[in-house]
Amino acid sequence: xxxxxxxxxxxxxxxxxxxxxxxxxxxxxxxxxxxxxxxxxxxxxxxxxxxxxxxxxxxxxxxxxxxxxxxxxxxxxxxxxxxxxxxxxxxxxxxxxxxxxxxxxxxxxxxxxxxxxxxxxxxxxxxxxxxxxxxxxxxxxxxxxxxxxxxxxxxxxxxxxxxxxxxxxxxxxxxxxxxxxxxxxxxxxxxxxxxxxxxxxxxxxxxxxxxxxxxxxxxxxxxxxxxxxxxxxxxxxxxxxxxxxxxxxxxxxxxxxxxxxxxxxxxxxxxxxxxxx
Numbered sequence: 001x002x003x004x005x006x007x008x009x010x011x012x013x014x015x016x017x018x019x020x021x022x023x024x025x026x027x028x029x030x031x032x033x034x035x036x037x038x039x040x041x042x043x044x045x046x047x048x049x050x051x052x053x054x055x056x057x058x059x060x061x062x063x064x065x066x067x068x069x070x071x072x073x074x075x076x077x078x079x080x081x082x083x084x085x086x087x088x089x090x091x092x093x094x095x096x097x098x099x100x101x102x103x104x105x106x107x108x109x110x111x112x113x114x115x116x117x118x119x120x121x122x123x124x125x126x127x128x129x130x131x132x133x134x135x136x137x138x139x140x141x142x143x144x145x146x147x148x149x150x151x152x153x154x155x156x157x158x159x160x161x162x163x164x165x166x167x168x169x170x171x172x173x174x175x176x177x178x179x180x181x182x183x184x185x186x187x188x189x190x191x192x193x194x195x196x197x198x199x200x201x202x203x204x205x206x207x208x209x210x211x212x213x214x215x216x217x218x219x220x221x222x223x224x225x226x227x228x229x230x231x232x233x234x235x236x237x238x239x240x241x242x243x244x245x246x247x248x249x250x251x252x253x254x255x256x257x258x259x260x261x262x263x264x265x266x267x268x269x270x271x272x273x274x275x276x277x
Contacts, residue, residue, distance in 0.1 A: 001041040001173070002027075002045065002046060002047055003017045003025070003026050003027060003047060003177045004026060004028070004029045004040075004044070004046040004047055004048075004216060005023050005026045005027070005028055005029065005046060005048040005049070005050055005176075006029040006031050006033065006036075006037045006040040006041060006048070006049050006050070007019050007028060007029070007037060007049075007050040007051075007127055007151060008030075008031055008032070008033060008034050008036070008051070008052075009030060009031075009032055009038050009127055009130075010127055010129035010130045010132075010133055011028070011030055011129060011133075011151075011154050012080055012129035012133070012147060012148060012150050012151030012152075012153075012154045012155065013030075013127065013128070013129040013131055013148070013151070013174060014052075014148055015030050015050055015052060015174070015257055016030070016129070016148075016150060017081055017148050017150050018050050018052075018081045018172075018174045020081050021073075021079065021081065021151070022050070022077065022079040022137075022153060022176060023048065023050075023176070026047070026048065026151070029045065029046050030209050031067065032150075034051060034063070034064065034067055035186075037049045037050075037051060038051075038067065038071045038073060039068060041073055041178065042071075042072065042073075042179070043050050045271055047178060047227055048076070048176055048177065048178050049073060049160075049176070049177045049178070050065075050079070050174050050175075050176055050177075051068070051174060051177060051260075052064065052123070052172050052173070052174050052177050053065075053068075053173055053174065053175055054173050054222075055083075055170070055171070055172045055173070055242045056169055056170055056171045056172075057106075057167070057169075057170045058106060062141070062223065063263075064132070065224060065226055065238045066226065068175075068177075068196075068267060069196050069236075069265065069267065073177040073178070073179060073181075073182065074177060074178060074179070074181040074182070074268050075175050075176070075177055075194050075268020075269075075270050076176050076177060076182055076268065076270055077175070077176035077271060077273075078174065078176065078192065078270060078271075078272075078273045078276070079173075079174045079175075079273060080171055080172070080173055080174070080177055080275040080276065081171065081172050081174065082170070082171050082173065083110075083147065083165070083170040084112060084148065084162070084163045084165065085103075085107055085111050085146050085148075085163065085164055085165040086146070086147065086148065086149050086152065086159050086161065086162045086163060086164065087101065087111075087114070087144050087145070087146060087159070087160045087161040087162075087164055088132065088135075088145050088147065088151070088152040088157040088158060088159050088197065088260035089135070089141075089143070089144040089145070089157060089158060089160055090121065090136075090139060090140075090141055090157065090158065090161065091156070091157070091158045091249045092136065092158070093141050093144075093158065093160075094160075094181060095118060095160050095161070097142060098118075098120050098142060098143065098144045098160075098166070098273070099120070099121065099143070100120060100121045100122070100123050100142065100143055100144070101115065101120055101121070101122055101123070101143070101144040101145060101146055102122075102123045102124075102125040102128075102131040102134075102135070102143060102144075102145050102146070102243075103122065103123075103124070103128045103129060103131060103145060103146035103147065104124070104125060104126070104128045104131075105124040107128055107146050107202060108122040108124065108146065110165045110166055110167065110170060111146055111164050111165055111166065112166060113166050114161065114164040115167075116181070120144070122146075124153045124171075128145065128146060128147040128148075128151065128202075129147055129148070129151045129154075131145045131147065132145045132147045132151040132152065132154075132155045132157060133155055135155070135157065136155040136156055136157060139182065144160065145157065147203045148163075148258060149162065161271060162198070175268070176270075177268070180197070180241075181266075181268065181269070182269070182270075183244075183245065183269040185244060186271050187271025187272065188210055188274070188277075189271065189272045189274050190242060190243070190271075190272040191243060191244040191269060191270065191271060191272060192221075192239050192240060192243075192268075192271070192272050193240070193242075193243060193244065193245055193250065193266065193267060193268070193269050194200065194238075194239065194240050194266070194267045194268045194270075195220070195238075195239055195241075195254075195266045195267055196233070196236055196237065196239070196262060196264075196265050196267060197209070197236070197237050197239050197257060197261045197263060197264045198235065198237070198261060198262045198263040199237070199261055199262070200260055200261060200262050200275070201261055202260075203260060205260050206237075206260075208256045208260050209256070209259075209260040209261060210223075210252075210257075211256065211269055212252060212253040212255070212256030213241065213253045213257075214231035215253075216232055216248075216250070216252045216253045217249050218241050218242070218249050218250055218253045219240060219241065219242040220239060220240070220241045221241065221276075222239060222240035223237060223238070223239045224237065224239075225237050225238075226238070235241050236263075241253075244249075244269060245266065245269060255276055
């Protein structure tokens with residue numbers, strides 16, 4: 001099997017940074033879409049996938065909770081990337097020469113104070129790392145890019161200012177996924193279990209289904225709902241809990257949950273990341 005980990009975006013994207021941090025021994029494989037990332041693992045072009053699921057500023061990554069169950073892949077780990085925004089330009093260009101900067105639409109508001117201070121206009125771009133690649137090709141001395149330090153390194157750009165984001169909390173959570181599940185206990189910070197479920201169509205089903213986690217002392221760190229099959233009545237839930245399915249409390253909570261569900265599927269059992277708060 002190839003020693004590659006697939007991600008969505010250009011080389012130098014924050015997803016690429018997550019790959020390098022979490023699996024430094026693997027070659028990062030850029031893909032255009034999340035679907036292409038998943039297909040790369042399915043077909044053997046890559047061994048693992050790195051997929052973003054949520055961000056502390058913008059919440060859930062669009063469509064990802066629908067894609068995860070359909071992918072057939074299993075969660076093997078989680079990774080957190082602090083989104084540091086740096087300003088870069090062609091070598092030798094000064095801050096005063098810049099008239100505009102390009103970046104993904106979500107990055108521009110996060111550096112609004114810095115851009116306002118220096119009177120630099122922000123222009124949205126489909127992908128920040130892609131903007132860095134284009135700047136390297138075009139040689140526009142009046143244009144800068146907001147992206148990761150890794151993007152500057154890859155495309156030979158010069159950092160004019162580092163970590164200029166307005167807020168210090170912006171973090172993206174990623175899931176490392178592969179074709180085969182691993183429920184073995186591993187890591188030094190405990191375990192996480194992620195699953196999806198659909199409750200039976202009975203009164204207070206969700207309330208009753210969740211009761212087992214409270215009574216058995218299981219901490220649920222995430223619970224989200226979303227519609228499935230284009231129906232307003234068919235709702236699927238995505239949940240993260242702390243613990244391993246073999247832990248007595250988790251085992252009892254899942255048994256109680258199963259009683260009230262039409263569907264219960266474990267998407268992954270994996271080590272808790274040390275950066276999880």
